[in-house]
Each structure stands twice: as C-alpha cells, then as structure tokens.
Amino acid sequence: MQFPTPTQPPPPFSPVIDPNLMPPQDRTTNERIHALEREVEHLKAQKRPNTAPDEGSSKHRKKSKKPSPYxxxxxxxxxSKQIEVxxxxxxxxxxxxxxxxxxTDKEDTDNDSDNSDTSFHSPRPHLAFDFRANVDDSVNEKVIDRAVHFVWTEQQDPKSKTFSLPHPDVQFTREDLHEFAKTTFRSWKRNYREESNPEVAKKKAASGSKVRQDMRKKELKANRLxxxxxxxxxxxxxxxxxxxxDWMSDEISGPDTEDEEEKRSHRRRLVQAARLGSHQQDDPxxxxxxxxxxxNELIDIKDELDRINAAKKKAKKKQVRASVPRINLGNTHNRPPTGKIWPFMVSQDWYDTHIEGNAELEDEMEFYTNDPTGFGEVS
Incomplete structure (x- = not known):
C-alpha cells in the first residue's frame, strides 16, 4: 500500500519541557533571590485593598447623601423647644x-386666637381653595405659597420686629411651612367632604362612636381585672x-337616632337618674x-367585681379623679356574643327567643362542651 505524499513538511520536534520555562544556567543565586522577592512583593500588592481607587470608578465611591430640606x-x-416652635x-x-x-371656623378661631396680633401686613383679598382637587393643584398651591410667604417673611429673622416665635435659636425651613400648610388643607378638605356629603359624615360619626365604645369597654375590662x-x-x-x-356592656351618651327630641328626653332621664346638681347639668x-x-350568674359576677372596685376607690385617702356616672335604665342589646363561649354564660330564655330556629345564628354561636369548674352550678 502506498501512502500519499505530504504537501507540507512535518513540524519540528518540540521538547517535552519548554526551554523558556527552564531557569537559565548563567543566573547567579543573588539574581534568583531578587527575582523571587519582586514576585512576592507583586503578590502582596495585589492582596492589599485599593486605598486610592480610580476617580472614574464608581464601584467603591460612596454616594453623597442629599441633606433633607425639612x-x-x-x-x-x-x-421640647423645637416642638414648641x-x-x-x-x-x-x-x-x-x-x-x-x-x-371663620369656630374651632380654628378659638384655637388660634393668640395669632391675631402677630400679623402686621395689610388686609389681603380672599382666595379660595378647590377642595375637589388635590393639594398640589395650581389653585391650591397659590394659596399655600401666599400663606407660607407671609409667615416666612415675618418669622425667619429673629431680629425682625414681626418675629414672635418662642425660641429664636430654633431653626426651620420654608419647606417645613409648606408641609404645615398642606396638613391644614387636608384637614379642611375632610371637613368639606363631610359637609357636602351626608354619607361621609354619617360614616365618620359611626366610626368615631365605635372607637369611643371600644375604649370604654377596655377601660371597664381593666377595672374589673x-x-x-x-x-x-x-x-x-x-x-x-x-x-x-366584646362581652363588656356598652356605655353610651345618647341614643343612635336623628330625632333631637328623643335625644333631649334621654339626656333628661340620665341627668335625673345621676342626681346631678344645677351646676352639673352639662356634665357627661x-x-x-x-x-x-x-x-344571671354572669351578671352577678360582673356586678360583684364592680362593687369591689367601687369599695377600693372609696377607701383610698388621696383624691381620685371623679369618673363619669354610669346609669342603668334597664336597656339591653341583642347582639350575639362573639367567640367561643361557656354554656353557663348564656340565658336560656334569650337563646330560645333570639337564636333557636335561626340556622345562621346557631352556626355563628360556638359553645364549649362543659363549664369551667366552679361555674354553672347556680340554678
């Protein structure tokens, strides 16, 4: 068999070890030591942190924090001085x-009447907020900017004749005044919505009543504890x-009704039952x-806890802040109890009248199987 003739000569033979990698035979021992020392220094330099990074590199550069305008x-x-200012x-x-x-809101006027003598500029034409728009609307910004301008002009310089802040050394910014003005606008806008929308006002009143009721119940619970x-x-x-x-009694100042005569009648009954004197007619x-x-067993336990508390208050020598009189006119509410409840706590007559036969309410009420030891034994 005849092999084809190669068109190019074979590559030259390469030795197993590259001569360039072999140490030269003419190097002295000192030269080799110096070379090793330079290599070690080079490696150390690579491991050291870069204390002076390139200005063009943003990797290690700290971002400068922009100072707050407020x-x-x-x-x-x-x-305390800053809060006062x-x-x-x-x-x-x-x-x-x-x-x-x-x-001319009465509430605002009463709270801020002390400012009536602090403004020395001449009367200004009335502007108007647009409460249908946001606070940043151009119409509203115009009013806010004008108010901020007057306060800033009069109060920024403690040496000015118009300056009247309590602590001249406390600093503030124009941006602070803008935020205060926006807060006032938002408050007035909420009032505007309530005045122009009865449903909003009704929801707010209901929400406020719920908050007050919850606070009174928590206070009653704490006292009984x-x-x-x-x-x-x-x-x-x-x-x-x-x-x-949720199992505490409601404590209300008046009935939930729009009938003004019914409210007045209820108030008269409470005042009479509380035996308020002529100078106490407006007391809560x-x-x-x-x-x-x-x-009945549950009612008796709560009543006794209240009597214990009343006796403790009476026995105290130091003056205790008079509490609001609570009057029981015999009224109740029929809301079912929330959460799991023990059988002895529920009146059988009430259950038969308001719950039994109503599948939805029966499912909502959840009972423990047995009463706690020592309870539920009263017939």
Missing amino acids: ILRLINGLS RKSLMRKIKYELRQLTGR KAIPQYRKMHKRNPVFILET VWEKIRPAFQA
Whole structure:
C-alpha cells in the first residue's frame, strides 16, 4: 500500500519541557533571590485593598447623601423647644390660610386666637381653595405659597420686629411651612367632604362612636381585672375568662337616632337618674346597656367585681379623679356574643327567643362542651 505524499513538511520536534520555562544556567543565586522577592512583593500588592481607587470608578465611591430640606416636619426626635416652635408655626400658617380664604371656623378661631396680633401686613383679598382637587393643584398651591410667604417673611429673622416665635435659636425651613400648610388643607378638605356629603359624615360619626365604645369597654375590662384577686379570695374561683372586651356592656351618651327630641328626653332621664346638681347639668353621663345574652350568674359576677372596685376607690385617702356616672335604665342589646363561649354564660330564655330556629345564628354561636369548674352550678 502506498501512502500519499505530504504537501507540507512535518513540524519540528518540540521538547517535552519548554526551554523558556527552564531557569537559565548563567543566573547567579543573588539574581534568583531578587527575582523571587519582586514576585512576592507583586503578590502582596495585589492582596492589599485599593486605598486610592480610580476617580472614574464608581464601584467603591460612596454616594453623597442629599441633606433633607425639612427640620420640623416630623415631631419624632424633636426637642421640647423645637416642638414648641413647630406648634407655633402651624398655628400661624393656619391663621394666614384663614385670612386668605376667609374661613371663620369656630374651632380654628378659638384655637388660634393668640395669632391675631402677630400679623402686621395689610388686609389681603380672599382666595379660595378647590377642595375637589388635590393639594398640589395650581389653585391650591397659590394659596399655600401666599400663606407660607407671609409667615416666612415675618418669622425667619429673629431680629425682625414681626418675629414672635418662642425660641429664636430654633431653626426651620420654608419647606417645613409648606408641609404645615398642606396638613391644614387636608384637614379642611375632610371637613368639606363631610359637609357636602351626608354619607361621609354619617360614616365618620359611626366610626368615631365605635372607637369611643371600644375604649370604654377596655377601660371597664381593666377595672374589673383589678378586682379579680379579691374575688378569688372570697369565692375560691377565678372568673378572669369572662372578661373579654366584646362581652363588656356598652356605655353610651345618647341614643343612635336623628330625632333631637328623643335625644333631649334621654339626656333628661340620665341627668335625673345621676342626681346631678344645677351646676352639673352639662356634665357627661353614660347609660350602661348590657348584652341581653347574659345569664344571671354572669351578671352577678360582673356586678360583684364592680362593687369591689367601687369599695377600693372609696377607701383610698388621696383624691381620685371623679369618673363619669354610669346609669342603668334597664336597656339591653341583642347582639350575639362573639367567640367561643361557656354554656353557663348564656340565658336560656334569650337563646330560645333570639337564636333557636335561626340556622345562621346557631352556626355563628360556638359553645364549649362543659363549664369551667366552679361555674354553672347556680340554678
């Protein structure tokens, strides 16, 4: 067999070890040591952090933090002097906005009457906010800018004759004043929505009433908890589990109605039952409205806790702040109890009348199987 003739000569033979990698034979020992030292220094330099990075590199460059344009915008972290100046500036901004817009809100006027002598500029034509638009709308910005201008001009220089802030050394910015003015605008806008939309006003009133009721229930629960230790000593049982906030009585100042005559009649009954004197006719009085689901045993336990607390207050030598009278006119509400409940707590008559036969309500009410030891034994 004949092999083809190669067109190119074969490559030259390469040795197993590259001669360039072999140490030269004519190097002295000192040269080799110096070469190794230079290599070590090079490696050390690579491991050292770069203390002077290239100005063009942004990897290690720290971003400069832009200073905040506000000083008194948020109350958190402010000193007592700063808080005092902040309140004063907010009142002055509100006063200027009232002057510009012609608002005569009794609440605002009463709160800020101390500012009436602090403005020395001449009367200004009335402007108007557009409460249908946002605070940043050009119409609203115009009013805000004008009010900020007046306050800033009068109060930025402590040496000025118009300066009237309580602490001249407390600094503030024009941006702070803008935020105060925007806060006032948003508050007035909420009032505008309530005045122009009865549904919004009704929802706000209902929400406020709910908050007040929850606070009163929590206070009632806290007071009854204080009486638990003495109750346990007297009866050798612990009723703490009955003191759920939602199971406390309602305490209302008036009925939920739009009938003004009914409200006045209810108020007269409360005042008469509380035996208020002629100088106490405007004092607050609340009606206690108990949950109708309560069995007699549950009512008796709560009443005794209240008596224990009343006796403790009476025994105290130091003057205790007079509490609002709570009057029981015999009214109840029929809301079912929330959460899982023990059988002894529920009146059988109430259950038969309001729950039994109503599949939805029967499913909502959840009972423990057995009463706690020491409870549910009263017939």
